[in-house]
Amino acid sequence: MLPTTFGNPLWFTDDELLELKGTTLYRATELQKKSLRSLYDDKLKALVDKLLTLDGDSERDVCFEDFLWANSVFWARALNIPLPYSYVFPQVEEKKNCSASNDKSSDDSTNTVNGMDGKGCQVDGFDIQVNGVTSVSKQKDTVWVEGLVPGIDFCNHGLKPAATWEVDGTGSITRVPFTMYLLSAGQPLETDEEISISYGNKGNEELLHLYGFVLDGNPDDYLMVHYPVQALQSVSFSDSKAQLLEAQKAEMRCLLPRSLLDHGFFPVGISTNEGSDKDQLNHVCSYSWSGQRKMPSYLNKLVFPESFLTTLRTVAMKEDELFQVSSLLEELVTSGGGRQPSDSEVRAAIWEACGDSGALQMLVDLLTMRMVDLHDGSGTEDSDTNLLKNARFTESPNLHTGNENDLSEEINGLQPPQSMSRNKWSSIVYRRGQKQLTRLFLNEAEHALQLALDEGN
Numbered sequence: 001m002l003p004t005t006f007g008n009p010l011w012f013t014d015d016e017l018l019e020l021k022g023t024t025l026y027r028a029t030e031l032q033k034k035s036l037r038s039l040y041d042d043k044l045k046a047l048v049d050k051l052l053t054l055d056g057d058s059e060r061d062v063c064f065e066d067f068l069w070a071n072s073v074f075w076a077r078a079l080n081i082p083l084p085y086s087y088v089f090p091q092v093e094e095k096k097n098c099s100a101s102n103d104k105s106s107d108d109s110t111n112t113v114n115g116m117d118g119k120g121c122q123v124d125g126f127d128i129q130v131n132g133v134t135s136v137s138k139q140k141d142t143v144w145v146e147g148l149v150p151g152i153d154f155c156n157h158g159l160k161p162a163a164t165w166e167v168d169g170t171g172s173i174t175r176v177p178f179t180m181y182l183l184s185a186g187q188p189l190e191t192d193e194e195i196s197i198s199y200g201n202k203g204n205e206e207l208l209h210l211y212g213f214v215l216d217g218n219p220d221d222y223l224m225v226h227y228p229v230q231a232l233q234s235v236s237f238s239d240s241k242a243q244l245l246e247a248q249k250a251e252m253r254c255l256l257p258r259s260l261l262d263h264g265f266f267p268v269g270i271s272t273n274e275g276s277d278k279d280q281l282n283h284v285c286s287y288s289w290s291g292q293r294k295m296p297s298y299l300n301k302l303v304f305p306e307s308f309l310t311t312l313r314t315v316a317m318k319e320d321e322l323f324q325v326s327s328l329l330e331e332l333v334t335s336g337g338g339r340q341p342s343d344s345e346v347r348a349a350i351w352e353a354c355g356d357s358g359a360l361q362m363l364v365d366l367l368t369m370r371m372v373d374l375h376d377g378s379g380t381e382d383s384d385t386n387l388l389k390n391a392r393f394t395e396s397p398n399l400h401t402g403n404e405n406d407l408s409e410e411i412n413g414l415q416p417p418q419s420m421s422r423n424k425w426s427s428i429v430y431r432r433g434q435k436q437l438t439r440l441f442l443n444e445a446e447h448a449l450q451l452a453l454d455e456g457n
Contacts, residue, residue, distance in 0.1 A: 022377020
């Protein structure tokens with residue numbers, strides 16, 4: 001039976017939603033509600049009414065809450081399924097085959113078990129990002145489709161999943177091509193053991209937003225940091241900097257996974273990905289294409305993505321640095337017979353001319369502002385810890401108890417248990433994690449800034 005309510009923020013009460021104030025998810029939920037309401041009012045309401053009329057059920061009334069329910073049913077259970085382009089778009093593929101011969105060899109075998117994507121789907125050799133309902137990969141003409149798979153979509157998420165799932169491209173296992181099946185991820189299942197799968201390495205922000213739950217101490221948690229595009233208009237030489245940002249294909253935001261901290265100045269030793277190079281820093285092999293700038297001593301300890309630091313270097317650069325970057329790129333164009341510099345060459349020139357202190361100071365400012373927003377919205381990390389320590393779940397968020405034990409604890413100076421809904425608890429776990437990550441990454445940025453200043457960078 002499908003649920004009637006959900007734990008994602010779209011279903012929060014007003015009081016529960018306020019628990020997210022100061023977080024990225026608070027603003028995202030407001031925007032999502034507005035977007036869904038606009039979609040329903042402008043398009044779906046009239047379409048549904050027309051379909052009901054054609055079906056002879058014109059008296060039935062469908063409201064926005066029904067649409068919200070249907071939206072949550074889909075996205076809380078959807079799997080990211082890799083399918084051949086010809087299977088998803090058969091008519092397009094048929095026309096393509098008629099106009100040109102197909103000289104590619106196809107591989108319809110069952111996907112192998114190497115990578116992880118979506119809700120535990122294991123696929124070999126694909127490297128894409130899903131955007132919207134479908135996404136076409138650059139390899140093997142694969143289309144990733146968000147869809148519901150009855151049975152498999154009942155599985156909960158587990159950090160150590162008992163099972164995974166695969167797509168049977170030829171039907172050699174299920175006898176039906178392009179169907180999905182579960183298989184054990186390791187040891188045989190025991191009697192009454194829950195069959196869990198992995199939804200992927202998702203932080204609490206994504207888990208709460210899509211599925212309505214969080215993991216306390218989530219090893220895959222992350223912090224999103226971004227430089228607001230509108231702020232660029234107020235900096236000096238904004239037009240020239242905007243051109244450089246476009247030329248380098250600048251990253252205006254970045255995700256900072258918790259696991260990055262294990263490689264920094266103050267390793268916290270909380271990563272569960274030991275032995276994996278997945279989150280290792282990916283610095284450019286040759287930063288200095290002219291070789292004039294001295295390599296900083298702290299380089300291998302920087303946990304922040306180089307692409308985002310280059311964006312901040314661009315925004316923070318001074319007039320003389322801007323002139324030097326322009327000269328380096330001009331020299332490159334002249335020596336290359338008029339060829340325009342590549343995005344990597346633009347980033348290299350910026351690294352050569354600008355150093356790190358300006359970018360790191362800007363990063364410290366961004367993280368400090370993030371911390372202020374979080375504290376203003378819901379208090380300190382310690383206050384959240386105390387709330388969670390004394391939490392007691394209630395079925396109703398408005399339930400109040402008059403337990404005598406609570407009163408005696410208060411009289412004796414102890415903190416009585418705090419009744420709270422599951423949604424409020426999830427919000428506190430999520431926002432405490434954001435405060436913790438902000439604090440830890442701010443420590444890394446401040447230390448790196450001090451080292452950069454000491455070394456004249």
